[in-house]
Amino acid sequence: MVAYVLNKHGKPLMPCHPAKARILLKQGKAKVVQRTPFTIQLLHGSSGYKQHITLGVSSGYKHIGLSAVSGKRELYASEIELRDDISKLLTERREYRRFRRYRKTPYRKPRFLNRRRPEGWLPPSVRARFEHTLKWIERLTKFLPDPEIIVEIARFDTQKLQNPDVEGEEYQKGNLYGYANVLEYLLARENGKCQLCGKGYGGNGNGWQIHHIIPRSKGGTDRPDNLALLHRKCHEKIHRNPKLMAKLKKPKLYKEPAYLNSFRLQLIEELKALLKDRVKFTYGYLTKIHRNKIGLPKTHANDAVAMTGFTNPKDIDIITIIRQVRKKKRSLHEATPRKGRTKPNTEAKRNSKNTKQIRTKDGKLWCLWDKVKVDGQVGFISGFTSGSYAYIQDINGNYIRLAGKNYKQVPLKQTILIRRNNNWVERVMMA
Ligand SMILES: [Zn+2]
Structure with missing residues (x-):
């Protein structure tokens, strides 16, 4: 647990122990500027020494996980839940409008000049998610000095699948990394189902194995189209009884979720333009390996801390839970009756x-x-x-x-x- 510190000009310094913050406040050398997270501002000059801070950003469909670490200390952790009801509400509004105009407007010329999507267009739900992520990074840099930022861009590295011989830092770390990358890919491709029995994860003792359809001894490659996802027991069965090979389900064509596929490049570009060389990218399979290595369960904040390469999970003590809420509702009346009513309440505004x-x-x-x-x-x-x-x-x-x-x-x-x-x-x- 730490207290965040700003210098007298409002620029962030290294966080300090809450006890030290209390002393500074008591001596009148600092004032409180923010309660969540607890931040003080020094009233006089200070040396302003800084250490290296790494900020992991795990950005999912509905959640953002954030974790800032410095050496063996976790300085900040939070899990943000974004609203996911907005596109539904907009659809609803569109339907009401359509119906109202159908009732009230005899003829309305079709619009046609506003149909082209501008350069850099992202679906609003994706754009919002991206901008929220940036916003929260920016908020954190207001009280954490110059963090290096690590963002996860995908679960696995498709380029390394196409060229399994590619040499990279991860491959030199050992076979585990290449294996985990391929496994994550196969899990995504097969939707987490065994290609022989069609069932999901078999649990301990019957975990996933990767089967070579044409064995490597006969010249079969490590390319994904020669690989099948099988339970350990199903894998043994197939090797005992090669006739079962014919029963193996044909691999599906893997399609990434549309928003990831077409927009990832653009997101990377925008992040690079905004954060310059302060931003680095990583893959989910690497995060997962590291998170398991330091023994943390899967949560968004744990993913974020694993991304930074943190090795001291004992120091993880507090987390800020943040939820996006709907502050305003602009409709002046109920469109549909509330639960337990037969008619909408026409006086809902006063209600x-x-x-x-x-x-x-x-x-x-x-x-x-x-x-x-x-x-x-x-x-x-x-x-x-x-x-x-x-x-x-x-x-x-x-x-x-x-x-x-x-x-x-x-x-x-x-x-x-x-x-x-x-x-x-x-x-x-x-x-
Ligand atoms: Zn199976």
Whole structure:
């Protein structure tokens, strides 16, 4: 656990121990600038020594894992959950509009001038994911001095599959790396299914093996089209009974998820342009090998820390969980009836469902997703029920109730505001 430090000009310095931060604050040599993550700013000059920091970025479909390490210390870890409901909401909006125009507009000229996709276009969902990743890297560099950034670009290295003889750093480290690369490829190609029995991972003692369709002794190559994914037991069966070879399912043509395939190059280019030589790239199979080596279970944050080459998992103690939330809802009425109703509520604007903020009688303002404390518990306002009650959730989306009560409404009278809302709810947890 560390406290982040800025110099008097607001530039990041190496993080320090929280105890040291407390002393500096007590002596009046520093002030608190941020609670999550805990950051102080020095009020006077400082030597400003720096050590090498590596920041691993694991960017998945819905999650981003981040981990910054320096030597044997983990300085930062977080797991960010992005919203995945946006494209669904946009489709819904489009349908409502279509229907409304069908009802209300007799004729509307078709538009045609705005159909061309500009250069560098990415599907909005991919673009958003990419930009969120960049944004969070940028946020971290505000309190971590000059990290080197490592980004995972794919699960395996297709170029090394086409040229299995290619010589590279990983190949020189031993056969394990080449094997793991091919295995990850075959798992993706066969969708994790055995080509003989068609079942998924067989567990301990019946794990995956790679079968050469034409044996190497007869000139068969290591190219993926000569390789089959089999359980260990199925592999033995095939060698005992070569007639089973005919039963082997033909390998599928491997297609990468569309967004990865066509946009990876562009993403690499954009990352390089933005981060210059501070960015490096790696592959999922390498991450996985290293993560297993240091004995960490699969999570996004653990992937990120494995990427950096970290070797001291004992130091991993806290993690910031961050969730993207929907702060606004602009529709003024319900389009479809709510659960338990037959008609949509035409007065929904006045109703709690769409309330973004309220002012209680004592003059205090409360907004959706404000971070608050109630009854000693920290949570986030997820909705309002009336002029003076709110629903409060913890970071995992569970409702916070007052001690001894089984209803979810919490009186705002007893609630303390910790931080005004933004588009993210975040909470520091033990890892
Ligand atoms: Zn099998």
